[in-house]
Amino acid sequence: MSGNLIMTNVRPMGADATSITITKGRITGYGEAVRDDADTLDGDGAILIPGLVEAHTHLDKTLLGMPWYHNDVGPRLIDKIENERAQKRLLGIDPARQSERQALLSSSLGSTHIRSHVDVDTDLGLAGIEGVLETREKLRDIVDIEIVAFPQSGMLVRPGTVALMDQAMKLGAQVVGGLDPSAIDRDPKGHLDVVFELAERYGRPVDIHLHETGELGAFSMELIVERTKALGMQGHVTVSHAFCLGMPDQDYVAALIDALAEARVHILTTAPAFKSVPPVKRLMDAGVVVGAGSDGVRDTWGPYGNADMLERAVFVGLRNNFRRDDEVAMALETCTHGGARMMECEGYGLEPGCSADLVLLDGETLAEAVVARRPRKAVIKSGRIVAQDGKSIMTAP
Amino acid sequence: MSGNLIMTNVRPMGADATSITITKGRITGYGEAVRDDADTLDGDGAILIPGLVEAHTHLDKTLLGMPWYHNDVGPRLIDKIENERAQKRLLGIDPARQSERQALLSSSLGSTHIRSHVDVDTDLGLAGIEGVLETREKLRDIVDIEIVAFPQSGMLVRPGTVALMDQAMKLGAQVVGGLDPSAIDRDPKGHLDVVFELAERYGRPVDIHLHETGELGAFSMELIVERTKALGMQGHVTVSHAFCLGMPDQDYVAALIDALAEARVHILTTAPAFKSVPPVKRLMDAGVVVGAGSDGVRDTWGPYGNADMLERAVFVGLRNNFRRDDEVAMALETCTHGGARMMECEGYGLEPGCSADLVLLDGETLAEAVVARRPRKAVIKSGRIVAQDGKSIMTAP
Secondary structure (H helix, E strand, C coil): CCCCEEEEEEEECCCCCEEEEEECCEEEEECCCCCCCCEEEEEEEEEEEECEEEEEECHHHCCCCCCCCCCCCCCCHHHHHHHHHHHHHHHHCCHHHHHHHHHHHHHHCCEEEEEEEEECECCCECHHHHHHHHHHHHCCCCCEEEEEEECCCCCCCCCCHHHHHHHHHHHCCCEEEEECCCCCCCCHHHHHHHHHHHHHHHCCCEEEEECCCHHHHHHHHHHHHHHHHHCCCCCCEEEEECHHHHCCCHHHHHHHHHHHHHHCEEEEECCCCCCCCCCHHHHHHCCCCEEECCECCCECCECCCCCCHHHHHHHHHHHCCCCCHHHHHHHHHHHHHHHHHHCCCCCCCCCCCCECCEEEECCCCHHHHHHHCCCCCEEEECCEEEEECCEECCCCC | CCCCEEEEEEEECCCCCEEEEEECCEEEEECCCCCCCCEEEEEEEEEEEECEEEEEECHHHCCCCCCCCCCCCCCCHHHHHHHHHHHHHHHHCCHHHHHHHHHHHHHHCCEEEEEEEEECECCCECHHHHHHHHHHHHCCCCCEEEEEEECCCCCCCCCCHHHHHHHHHHHCCCEEEEECCCCCCCCHHHHHHHHHHHHHHHCCCEEEECCCCHHHHHHHHHHHHHHHHHCCCCCCEEEECCHHHHCCCHHHHHHHHHHHHHHCEEEEECCCCCCCCCCHHHHHHCCCCEEECCECCCECCECCCCCCHHHHHHHHHHHCCCCCHHHHHHHHHHHHHHHHHHCCCCCCCCCCCCECCEEEECCCCHHHHHHHCCCCCEEEECCEEEEECCEECCCCC
């Protein structure tokens, strides 16, 4: 396909209706004349937004399309981690097939970019990375997939994992992951030594799962900020979850937010209802980039995720008590521009020159379209229609 | 209609498929032979659950079907209360029309019972009560609506409100409402004197909005428990929201839960993500009845509510970190049996003899059907099909 497309009667971010011209996969203008060599789509007054960005999920281990997994797992984090490692073999969770299922679901729901953490451990080695790489290649015209090498079961506590992380980066993982330097790996300095050494060696960004709450998480966050600055990695480091930013000590939180802003360390939230969470508005007001993600989608950890980033915007809104229309727009921003900046997407947005990664939403206003979460009218990737009325152009395996 | 119905190939709570026979609006048996004088519905393997119970909403002030309300209201509770009173006139929110819209939406989503708090105040008097009474009568064969006379703007702080509350009960409100005895009405003893005096006089239950957090809310809750016992109203009093039960002092929370259980005071939660909330599992384990509700559905308070009680079950699950299948079932129970016990519904459930208020859900297992939240296959009220495939048999105004 040419990547030339004209969409008429669309309302950018809910503003007045206009047409948009896309040439060779990029936005070339608004309100322009019709061209002969372009496909045309009547937007019918739909709201135009940039592609949704699923900035934190786990494509390799969703159970989508598999028989329902009856969850009776124990309450601790380690229960879930150990159960999952066992279930991967017992259930036969195929990372290639499963990641394709979820990525196509995501695309049909408007996501044009996905950052996926992919498990690297001594049980299954690089099978997850290899599977998601296969999907990344297969769906390259449908959705951008960025792979984080993720030591889900711990790194230093499981000898052999560091070498696998190194191999994962060689194979094509684009981001170095990490996980609870103290609570899981029992050695915060040692854990961050490895993570940042890999990042330096491969010239890649970092994204660390930080479930640690309160002062312990804050300490880890300080260490991450210090290294980011020491290594000149400002703008290339994300802390995912960051529950510690929801701790009661508001003076400490304020100091952490200042430090994050200064080091340009990004925050990723899934806006969980049951945990302390990063305060999205305060972070954004301080200039910190905040992205959002689904986390696990129907996996052995829990049954809820559905890969819908409009629903995630609603969750960000509900969790942060966003009620005003401008606040709903802020929640949506975590699911669009926030994630895009985190993923360092080149040419993301609605401006001429940007890549034509777009979604058309039926709705009266932007806020109404977000809260209603109707099937997406159309999803455009690089100027090409990849989903319409909630259905992907590709069939999932 | 006869209220005679046979549904074949249905799975009660996800168990093995059977048929259900309904006679004159009541369940008369399972797996029985076909009768001549009954309509038949092929359940096609759908999961059968009792009707969903929307146990806390505000039918009189939803903005459903009206132009989108651009929300730029201030952050305090009083900002929202005062803005709403003004907007009721400015926007022309018609309680009869609006309550009918929401009640039909609820019914199409599987709710067979609704408890609605309805505003009573000195600005609009009993207009809300009169409007919802009209809808209650009009939809009597579709959904049971129970009306709480609710002093949203305060009672003692707005002279004239007590007399209106009395008139609301005379007009046909079935429950006496209350609101933040200290934080809003500034006189906890005085507020509860009036609420419980009305309840005694009319022989009606009580349902009090208690947003007060921490020790203040706990004090109000103690007062409510004391009066419940003193007046022999065990089983007839609900505390809605009850944010104080999410306070940090766990010993105090444990003592409150014991007191609630002993006085058979019920708890209603909307499972808000941004507030401290009652711990659902601990309450249910202690024998306290826990119901759930949508609270406001797309009103001047906020844009999010959608009247879907399966989604509310998901919110209860997410807020309480319920991940296991048995926990998802517990979340659903707040949206079925919990609300039904709170509303003192006679003959509620799936047992023979119960009123045939039922929902058919497409789904692999009960937990899967809850988290997927698909359009409801069928909704049955008193043995009559009132919605199919997500559509009500009645058209909303």
